[in-house]
Amino acid sequence: MSNEVPVLKLKRGEDRRIRAGHPWVFSNEVDNDATPLAKIAPGAIVRVVSDRDQFLGHAYVNPHALICARIVGRDAEQGLDRALIAHRLSVALALRERLSREPYYRLVFGESDGLPGLVLDRYGDIIVGQIATRGMEALRTEVEEAVRTVLAPKGLFWKNDTGARDLEQLEPDAHVAFGDVPEELTVVEGALRFVTPLRTGQKTGWFYDQTANRARLTRYLWAGARVLDVCSYVGAWAITALAHGARSARCIDSSGAALAYASRNAAANGLELETLEANAFDAMKALHEQGEQYDVVILDPPAFIKRKKDIPQGQAAYRKLNQLALNLLAREGLLVSCSCSYHLSAEDLSAAIQGAARHTGRFVQILEAAGQSPDHPVHPAIPETRYLKAYFCRVTRE
Numbered sequence: 542m543s544n545e546v547p548v549l550k551l552k553r554g555e556d557r558r559i560r561a562g563h564p565w566v567f568s569n570e571v572d573n574d575a576t577p578l579a580k581i582a583p584g585a586i587v588r589v590v591s592d593r594d595q596f597l598g599h600a601y602v603n604p605h606a607l608i609c610a611r612i613v614g615r616d617a618e619q620g621l622d623r624a625l626i627a628h629r630l631s632v633a634l635a636l637r638e639r640l641s642r643e644p645y646y647r648l649v650f651g652e653s654d655g656l657p658g659l660v661l662d663r664y665g666d667i668i669v670g671q672i673a674t675r676g677m678e679a680l681r682t683e684v685e686e687a688v689r690t691v692l693a694p695k696g697l698f699w700k701n702d703t704g705a706r707d708l709e710q711l712e713p714d715a716h717v718a719f720g721d722v723p724e725e726l727t728v729v730e731g732a733l734r735f736v737t738p739l740r741t742g743q744k745t746g747w748f749y750d751q752t753a754n755r756a757r758l759t760r761y762l763w764a765g766a767r768v769l770d771v772c773s774y775v776g777a778w779a780i781t782a783l784a785h786g787a788r789s790a791r792c793i794d795s796s797g798a799a800l801a802y803a804s805r806n807a808a809a810n811g812l813e814l815e816t817l818e819a820n821a822f823d824a825m826k827a828l829h830e831q832g833e834q835y836d837v838v839i840l841d842p843p844a845f846i847k848r849k850k851d852i853p854q855g856q857a858a859y860r861k862l863n864q865l866a867l868n869l870l871a872r873e874g875l876l877v878s879c880s881c882s883y884h885l886s887a888e889d890l891s892a893a894i895q896g897a898a899r900h901t902g903r904f905v906q907i908l909e910a911a912g913q914s915p916d917h918p919v920h921p922a923i924p925e926t927r928y929l930k931a932y933f934c935r936v937t938r939e
């Protein structure tokens with residue numbers, strides 16, 4: 542049937558990783574004599590075959606990217622078309638509906654949901670999407686149709702401002718795909734409601750990857766705790782803590798706009814918090830010098846390591862941040878230390894925490910090592926899909 546679809550042929554042996562379940566084809570794996578990449582249009586759909594012409598998958602191509610093809614389907618009879626995309630979306634939705642009572646979650650997490658290069662976050666009847674690849678960009682109309690058919694939301698907004706687009710030579714772009722999209726999004730997490738900015742917000746507006754960890758926090762928290770939420774964004778962690786018995790909470794963030802939302806969100810939930818607009822490193826140092834102490838410190842910084850070459854500097858930054866946090870903890874405290882840098886391994890983060898402990902004369906016990914929420918499933922063949930680390934630690938004195 543799909544014989545008219547162009548072919549992308551791999552070199553001998555390069556089918557192994559693909560057969561093991563990995564969906565990416567790197568440009569040096571292509572048999573350029575048989576199927577010259579340069580002759581394939583950006584965003585084209587191809588049949589990927591082995592050196593012996595065995596069908597491996599239907600993929601989309603970007604000849605200018607290092608990852609030159611990403612496989613979307615492995616059924617030879619089912620082409621890469623709107624039906625396949627709608628099917629993937631329905632399967633993704635079925636998981637989220639099982640995981641959550643309320644329609645607030647990451648609906649599609651790229652490769653992990655069989656839709657490489659696509660993220661869709663759900664805010665009730667508003668969907669916010671991000672496209673990271675040229676191939677997915679070429680399928681945008683099909684995705685929009687699938688979203689309409691499967692979800693029929695009030696509106697879909699493309700917030701295509703991820704740094705990953707550079708690698709695919711895609712410009713940033715933000716626009717309403719269809720429907721009515723408000724300036725502010727509403728999020729329901731447990732019994733709490735939040736508002737968060739869309740266009741000026743971080744990522745799609747919310748960090749659903751930490752939802753499960755915020756629920757975990759409530760298990761370790763104790764009544765009357767004084768909480769410091771570092772890199773708080775719109776206050777999700779601090780407000781969760783306050784709603785579960787914390788006596789006070791202070792949010793530190795370099796964005797005044799994010800902190801204004803944190804205060805608003807607290808008030809809307811009948812709670813109150815303090816904010817500090819500052820660089821986290823400077824602010825924590827100053828709080829320590831003022832003799833401030835907290836029972837709980839949450840560290841949820843942005844990714845300090847974006848590229849492999851940033852690893853040594855990044856490791857030092859994580860260690861420094863954890864050291865500053867330990868200095869602010871009371872005699873017995875709880876440290877929640879997170880990293881969303883894929884290039885910082887779980888072992889590296891625990892080593893940073895332990896290094897900080899030695900430096901400050903503290904004794905740390907890891908109570909739980911957690912990752913991202915299950916609406917960000919891990920693809921077992923793709924290590925990059927496992928990126929978030931969260932350690933829940935008891936901290937006492939040596």
Ligand code: SAH
Pocket residue numbers: 743747748751771772773774775776777778793794795796799819820821822841842843
């Ligand atoms: N904890 C948040 C997500 C944090 S995102 C949540 O669960 O929703 C990272 C936040 O760190 C952003 O709000 C950003 O404004 C802030 N940030 C980035 N660099 C910072 C710095 N050096 N000091 C303080 N805040 C910083």
